[in-house]
Amino acid sequence: xxxxxxxxxxxxxxxxxxxxxxxxxxxxxxxxxxxxxxxxxxxxxxxxxxxxxxxxxxxxxxxxxxxxxxxxxxxxxxxxxxxxxxxxxxxxxxxxxxxxxxxxxxxxxxxxxxxxxxxxxxxxxxxxxxxxxxxxxxxxxxxxxxxxxxxxxxxxxx
Amino acid sequence: xxxxxxxxxxxxxxxxxxxxxxxxxxxxxxxxxxxxxxxxxxxxxxxxxxxxxxxxxxxxxxxxxxxxxxxxxxxxxxxxxxxxxxxxxxxxxxxxxxxxxxxxxxxxxxxxxxxxxxxxxxxxxxxxxxxxxxxxxxxxxxxxxxxxxxxxxxxxxxxxxxxxxxxxxxxxxxxxxxxx
Numbered sequence: 001x002x003x004x005x006x007x008x009x010x011x012x013x014x015x016x017x018x019x020x021x022x023x024x025x026x027x028x029x030x031x032x033x034x035x036x037x038x039x040x041x042x043x044x045x046x047x048x049x050x051x052x053x054x055x056x057x058x059x060x061x062x063x064x065x066x067x068x069x070x071x072x073x074x075x076x077x078x079x080x081x082x083x084x085x086x087x088x089x090x091x092x093x094x095x096x097x098x099x100x101x102x103x104x105x106x107x108x109x110x111x112x113x114x115x116x117x118x119x120x121x122x123x124x125x126x127x128x129x130x131x132x133x134x135x136x137x138x139x140x141x142x143x144x145x146x147x148x149x150x151x152x153x154x155x156x157x158x
Numbered sequence: 159x160x161x162x163x164x165x166x167x168x169x170x171x172x173x174x175x176x177x178x179x180x181x182x183x184x185x186x187x188x189x190x191x192x193x194x195x196x197x198x199x200x201x202x203x204x205x206x207x208x209x210x211x212x213x214x215x216x217x218x219x220x221x222x223x224x225x226x227x228x229x230x231x232x233x234x235x236x237x238x239x240x241x242x243x244x245x246x247x248x249x250x251x252x253x254x255x256x257x258x259x260x261x262x263x264x265x266x267x268x269x270x271x272x273x274x275x276x277x278x279x280x281x282x283x284x285x286x287x288x289x290x291x292x293x294x295x296x297x298x299x300x301x302x303x304x305x306x307x308x309x310x311x312x313x314x315x316x317x318x319x320x321x322x323x324x325x326x327x328x329x330x331x332x333x334x335x336x337x338x
Contacts, residue, residue, distance in 0.1 A: 008322050008333045016279075016294040019272055024177035028191055029169055032198045036165065039199055051203055 165205055169198055172215060176222045182291050183226040185280040193229060197222045223296055227306060230284060271329075278328040286321035289314050 044052050052060070079097050116124060159167075176197050180190035197218060201208055208214045279287060289307065292298045298306070304314045326333060 004333060005319070008326060008331075011331065011333060012322050012325060013294050015271070015275055016290075018268075019276060019295075021174040022178040022181050022276070024173040024194065025187070025191065028173060028177065028194060029166070031191070032169060032173075032195050033166060035195055035199060036202045039202065048203065 161205070164209055165202060168201070168205070168209060168214075172218050173198075175215065176218050179219055179222040179296075180226045182279060182295060183223065183288055184229065185282075185284070185287060189229060190226075193222060193225050196225055219296070223292070227288070230288065274329060275325070278325050281328070282321055282324055286317055286324060289317045290321035290325075293318055 044056060049057065049060070079100070173194065177190055177194045180193040180197075181187065184190050184193065200221060201214075201218060208217060211217070279291070282290070289303050292303045292306065293300070300311055300314050300318075303318075304311045307314070325331075
């Protein structure tokens with residue numbers, strides 16, 4: 001004999017699966033079609049990349065690759081310049097870049113410790129709070145600007 | 159038939175299914191309408207793939223489910239903590255649904271029973287309703303529900319059991335003689 005839990009599960013499963021689909025409100029189709037036509041009227045640069053015209057999608061790939069190449073070249077050239085400076089002439093080989101990063105981090109760490117000792121925790125806490133508040137203000141202003149811009153864009157589309 | 163006409167036919171064919179999925183998870187008509195709109199906007203962006211696809215219905219249902227769950231976690235998590243605490247302690251007797259006058263639950267017409275069940279489902283708190291709907295109506299397994307909701311397997315099982323119990327009490331169901 002089935003136990004109580006199993007009977008209840010089977011009974012409710014039957015009843016729930018037997019529920020018919022709910023009727024969507026009659027005005028929903030018109031509302032969705034209107035939203036779709038608004039979305040379709042957006043310029044290409046406000047759509048997702050998949051929805052861009054094929055030619056622009058094709059053009060964007062070499063541009064992105066070129067940007068990536070320029071970035072790599074810049075980083076490499078910068079690292080080379082630093083590596084051949086008089087103060088770091090001894091740093092050679094494959095780990096030169098890593099050593100340089102480690103040395104920079106060490107110097108920054110030492111500077112941070114010295115600053116902490118010199119200023120004391122109260123001043124640093126105040127600076128930290130000020131930074132947090134500035135960050136929060138930037139986020140708030142950014143959100144406000146975005147909402148205003150989007151609201152204006154929506155009104156324009158309407 | 160133009161693309162716009164094809165999309166309208168597609169929309170009319172699937173709107174009830176998408177709306178039902180969202181409505182049964184969210185229990186709020188306005189939110190369900192918003193989710194339905196968002197689902198079809200996404201469908202429009204890939205309509206070329208979906209229009210002739212036999213899996214379009216499954217795709218729409220999955221997107222509707224995921225968007226509804228995202229909506230619940232994003233917009234309700236901010237304020238629902240205390241209300242959830244309150245509602246999870248709320249006795250099921252307070253979740254009464256309106257039975258038709260002189261109604262013996264066993265003697266109700268099938269249509270009335272379905273309407274009552276829908277009402278009862280809407281009255282459940284989200285913590286019970288959502289796993290119950292995902293299990294019975296969306297056909298997900300306990301493990302999948304736990305993963306989707308980001309909760310433990312034990313909690314899913316407990317919530318579903320409590321949800322069923324709440325429905326049984328609300329609907330005055332008689333299951334066997336050995337009720338707990």
